[in-house]
Amino acid sequence: MAAGAPRIFVSHLSGIAVFDPAGDQVGRVRDLVVMLRVGQRPPRLLGLVVELATRRRIFLPMTRVTAIQSGQVITTGVLNVRRFEQRPTERLVFGELLDRRVTLTETGEEVSVLDLSVHQLPARREWEIDRVFVRKGRKGSAFRRAKGEALTVEWTAVTGFSLEEQGQGAESLLATFEQLRPADLANVLHHLSPKRRAEVAAALDDDRLADVLEELPEDDQIEILGKLKEERAADVLEAMDPDDAADLLGELPTDDQERLLRLMQPGDAADMRRLMSYEDRTAGGLMTTEPIVLRPDATVADALARVRNADLSPALAAQVYVCRPPDETPTGKYLGTVHFQRLLREPPPSLVSSILDRDLQPLDPEAELPAIAGFFATYDMVAAPVVDEAGSLLGAVTVDDVLDHMLPEDWRETEFHLDEEVATDGS
Structure with a gap:
């Protein structure tokens, strides 16, 4: 739905078909996932629960919805087929919010929630619930007409949905x-x-x-x-x-x-x-000063013991750096790198100095981001040593730090669901 388009009542989304850009149906909407927010802020609509033909229910982020029109949802063509699992901070609209008793702020009167409306924020990709369709009087089922005055009010006109700031330790x-x-x-x-x-x-x-x-x-x-x-x-x-x-x-x-x-x-x-x-977007500015450093007389068993440290990120655990003393950065002379896979292939008593990768050229601390990214792409690396002119190891740059600086500045504010993704057109 384009920004500025009319609001959509969620009851109209129940069971509607979801299509890929080629027009092939991939499933049907079974629920909506929202995140309640503190105070009177309207809930953010995170995505849809879609049931595939196989009966598997998956999560479709709203960032991958290109249109909601004529009783159908159109996606970007890429779905995460991992089974949907509700997170503790999420609420299901059909399962938890509809037919709920809430209170009108102005009068203190209890009402039943029949429906909710959602809309896309202007000039943004976020969606919110903005209005609530309620019925006064006795409680009844959602979507069903019953006696009692029905009215549509702003989200801020009711209480009983949102998290409360007071009393929540x-x-x-x-x-x-x-x-x-x-x-x-x-x-x-x-x-x-x-x-x-x-x-x-x-x-x-x-x-x-x-x-x-x-x-x-x-x-x-x-x-x-x-x-x-x-x-x-x-x-x-x-x-x-x-x-x-x-x-x-x-x-x-x-x-x-x-x-x-x-x-x-x-x-x-x-x-x-x-x-x-160092400048922010250089190897010196991106590196960590705590890679795994070993002396040349260390054994493969020593290296594997260091790699097993649960506090290490997978990228830092992917290789060890062999240097002369001192062992902490800046080290003595950098001698080379030993990759984790090589460690697994060698007998535990072997010395790490005998299996060095000496051909891998280290990064200069002043190397800029494009050169660093090119290095990682060329050599299929997840971490790289940073060595100064004197030959001392200063630290290591990991691929996650490179990505952090190459993605848009606001990427952390976007929901990503990247695991087990497949293209719905079969590509």
């Missing part, structure tokens, strides 16, 4: 969020009010908050960090990946940077200062 929210991945929890926090966002952030432990901050848009990061006590803010920055922490510090006023750096451990603060000395 952070402990209850954290129990709900416990199983969410950091990126999903970040998405939840992004849509909370600033008050609730600060409460949840304060209740998270340092490591969990650090993981979530790395997934949030920059404005949210700065807001949350600014509401923490300075000592705790420094602890959370230490728990973040060094490159992400340096990026966040770099957005703060100089005085705030210095206060936080003085509260950090000297070694962590030194890493932050070193990373902040």
Whole structure:
């Protein structure tokens, strides 16, 4: 539906067909998925639950809906066929919101919800529920006419749907969020009010908050960090990946940077200062200062033990870097890289120095983003060493950091459902 088109009542979407761009039917709408928001903010419509011919129910994000017209939904042609699983923060419109008793704000009278209307925000790809069709009097079934006055009111004219800011402790929210991945929890926090966002952030432990901050848009990061006590803010920055922490510090006023750096451990603060000395979109600015570094006399067994560290990202665990002492960055002379697959093929007692990849040229810390992306594409790498003119390993750039800087600035605010995607036209 184009921006500015008439609103659609959800009852009209129940059971309508979903088509790909070629005109082939891929399923039918069985429900709508919304995220309730704190206070009087209208719920955001995340997507549709679509039932395929196989009876499997999948999630279709609204970002992949190109039109809703003439009793049908048209998609972009790409579907995520993973079975739909409702998240704790989501509500089903047909299953949970219709035929519900809510209260008219002006009169305090209880009414039954018969229908809801959705519309697309002008000049944006987001959809919201904006109006509620209610009936006064006794409770009845959704979509069914009954005695009692029926009227359509704005979403803000009723209460009983939205999360309440008062009386909702952070402990209850954290129990709900416990199983969410950091990126999903970040998405939840992004849509909370600033008050609730600060409460949840304060209740998270340092490591969990650090993981979530790395997934949030920059404005949210700065807001949350600014509401923490300075000592705790420094602890959370230490728990973040060094490159992400340096990026966040770099957005703060100089005085705030210095206060936080003085509260950090000297070694962590030194890493932050070193990373902040490079331009943002260079290898030095993108790298982490904590790759796996081994001495040449380390064994394959030693390397595999380091790779097993659960705190490492998959990209950093994909290879180890062999250097002469000192082992921490900046290291002694960089000798080469050993890839994880090679480690799996070699006897555990073998020395890592005997299986080095010496042909892989490291990145210069001043290398710019296009050159870095070209390096990853050319050599099919997920991580790359960064070495200075003296031959010391400074850190490693991972592919996720490259993608972070190549995607649009607001990409974190868009819902992505990328796993198990297939083209509905069979391509």
